[in-house]
Amino acid sequence: MAKHAPLQRAVPQTAVIVAICAVLVGITWLVFAQTIRHQFVTYDDPQYVYANPDVSAGVSLGRISWAFTHTIAGNWHPLTTISHMLDCQLYGLKPAGHHFTNVLFHTIAVVLLFLLLQQMTGSLWRSTFVAALFAIHPLHVESVAWISERKDVLSAVFFMLTLAAYARYVRAPSVTSYLLLLLFFALGLMSKPMLVSVPFVLLLLDYWPLGRIEGTAFGMPMAGLPASSSDDDIADTIPKYTYHVPVAIIMATEQRRC
Numbered sequence: 001m002a003k004h005a006p007l008q009r010a011v012p013q014t015a016v017i018v019a020i021c022a023v024l025v026g027i028t029w030l031v032f033a034q035t036i037r038h039q040f041v042t043y044d045d046p047q048y049v050y051a052n053p054d055v056s057a058g059v060s061l062g063r064i065s066w067a068f069t070h071t072i073a074g075n076w077h078p079l080t081t082i083s084h085m086l087d088c089q090l091y092g093l094k095p096a097g098h099h100f101t102n103v104l105f106h107t108i109a110v111v112l113l114f115l116l117l118q119q120m121t122g123s124l125w126r127s128t129f130v131a132a133l134f135a136i137h138p139l140h141v142e143s144v145a146w147i148s149e150r151k152d153v154l155s156a157v158f159f160m161l162t163l164a165a166y167a168r169y170v171r172a173p174s175v176t177s178y179l180l181l182l183l184f185f186a187l188g189l190m191s192k193p194m195l196v197s198v199p200f201v202l203l204l205l206d207y208w209p210l211g212r213i214e215g216t217a218f219g220m221p222m223a224g225l226p227a228s229s230s231d232d233d234i235a236d237t238i239p240k241y242t243y244h245v246p247v248a249i250i251m252a253t254e255q256r257r258c
Contacts, residue, residue, distance in 0.1 A: 021114065025107055036099045038099055040147060041146065044148035055072075058089035064082055067082050080191050108143045109134075109156040119164070128148050159188055168181075
């Protein structure tokens with residue numbers, strides 16, 4: 001009977017996590033579902049969506065290529081541009097569909113944040129509080145309710161996935177984990193180049209909660225991960241992401257032209 005005790009404890013814990021995810025989804029849509037009734041706005045929406053013929057015409061191989069070789073309003077974010085093309089393909093120029101996609105991406109980011117924090121810290125209710133705050137904080141209204149800010153909600157999804165992939169790689173290093181980490185980071189950069197700051201965020205995660213740096217006040221290792229003071233463990237964070245440098249150069253050049 002003792003051998004079955006861990007499984008019996010895991011089942012209620014899983015049920016609680018699923019319930020919390022459902023609640024987070026509910027409060028996110030309770031606040032932001034109203035945006036589906038909103039229209040396009042005349043600030044940036046014309047350039048990004050409805051007055052841009054390369055976007056509003058929908059998806060094609062030629063337009064996908066265009067997304068990778070052109071900027072919009074001085075911003076290079078091909079994946080975001082392609083997501084707008086997909087929306088136009090699915091919904092035409094009906095703003096409800098475009099708003100729906102924004103809320104959907106934000107909801108996914110909220111759930112991913114909760115699962116990530118719960119996994120790394122082992123703290124269920126604190127992770128719930130942080131994710132709920134992230135879900136409905138007033139600072140997110142612009143990002144979710146404004147169609148042109150698709151880049152923010154889309155990059156947030158890949159930001160969370162990058163952090164989760166890093167936590168997995170730290171716990172169990174492998175080629176697969178490494179490539180998955182690089183893939184999510186690359187997709188995030190192509191959603192919003194602001195993610196060039198990710199390597200520095202990963203250094204903060206090494207400090208807390210991953211606890212890879214010994215001798216710190218809050219450096220407590222993640223469950224199942226021993227703390228390490230090896231220079232190699234920390235130094236390997238930045239070199240993996242050197243390809244964010246070309247993205248920064250592209251953006252600096254384009255912004256200077258604008």
